[in-house]
Amino acid sequence: MILIRPVEAPDLSAISALDARLTGTAKPDYWREMMAPDRHFLIAESAKGELAGFIAGEVRAWEFGQPPAGWVFAIQIDPKLRLKGVGSQLFEGLVARFKAEGVTRVRTLVDRKDHLILSFFRAQGMVAGPSLQLDKDLA
């Protein structure tokens, strides 16, 4: 049984720890900032009250010239609890909040080598959007 609920300040250490375990980089300041009230940050909590995963996003208008859309900034699921629908529940929870704000599109940015997360978003019905990300090495 998984409970989806809005993030609370005491969740920060568990969020930062899960992210650090999965990405190899601790960034508590980033997650603290992500918990700002104008953002949507949802937590998936196991029956034992442990962090199972989280998702964060925000509605942004005219970002890169695009009409208002809900942006998914981050999603992380505890590897022990993957393939059990936790990610889908979080995604659906965030989408419901975006819809409540009146937007009709959800958008994200994914590393094209990260097949796991790409497959996840595809399975949620997401397809290639109208933008193409461009980079330049400045080193």
Place this chain on the structure above:
Amino acid sequence: MRLQTATRLGLYAILELARDPERTLSSAELAQRYGVSNHHLAKVLRTLAAAGLVRGGRGASGGYRFTGNRRRITLMDIVALFEPAPGSRIKEPGEETEIGAALQRVLMEVDDIAEATLRSISLETMLKRPT
């Protein structure tokens, strides 16, 4: 993006069979359903069987059924069975020149995006939301 005929037939066959893993379909039935050459499709099905994705029955009435994992197999897994591996491509004339190399970098960027797209779509996703 242009796929070789065998790749397209492989995708048709695997998706049709994966739609109902309990069902057995012959090469002729699949060929008729998609309006393609039975001879060509039979060869493609043998490749899919050799890869362990389908199992073929013996005898004239023997058909094929899906034996893979719909959630794990992606479109790229099928494409890779029939299309040349990225590193095995033969160099085209002119690729060594400055302009040829620049053009090659652009084409590789396109291939990279195509591969990421194909690798991100499982058979399960494809069958859930046929587009």
